[in-house]
Amino acid sequence: QQPVQSPQAMILREGEDAVINCSSSKALYSVHWYRQKHGEAPVFLMILLKGGEQKGHDKISASFNEKKQQSSLYLTASQLSYSGTYFCGTVLMNNNAGNMLTFGGGTRLMVKP
């Protein structure tokens, strides 16, 4: 059950804020956020666990709404280095497949000067 990400793509000017959403139709145990630059490996940003929580470091933060099975990634005062594709990965509650991580379709972000 692949989570749904929105938007699929966005263009920002340096300094602007952005929100990327990740939704699941099934109950989630955890949500993982990664950023992947072109030609590079995905890089871990943060994990949010069931129970609903918020996390953040520097100007990137995220929330997990357990009731809505939705997570949002917040990018504040975007920098050129934020460009890349953002993936959310979800682990389902009571996943009989062994708690595998399933990635959403990705959100391609371009930050321009």
Place this chain on the structure above:
Amino acid sequence: DTEVTQTPKHLVMGMTNKKSLKCEQHMGHRAMYWYKQKAKKPPELMFVYSYEKLSINESVPSRFSPECPNSSLLNLHLHALQPEDSALYLCASSPGQINTDTQYFGPGTRLTVL
């Protein structure tokens, strides 16, 4: 050392060739993964090894054969591949608990099947 290394970086092979991809980590992680990623698509899980035992096989064709010789190494043996198998193959590792642990990705092997 917080690095996952993969070799080779690029691989071109014919449909009758046999080749292997190699992944190594020295972080003491006990879970290792193979993913396949097509252009502009998310990584798709292929295999998971937990404590050196295959725990998840996502219905991957038998022309892909994983092997975990020890806790630091993960191989993916390739045989009789098809052109549609061309993709970026990513290896990842995590400390242990699959559903709560961070997965650290290697740089990938870009595979082209002719």
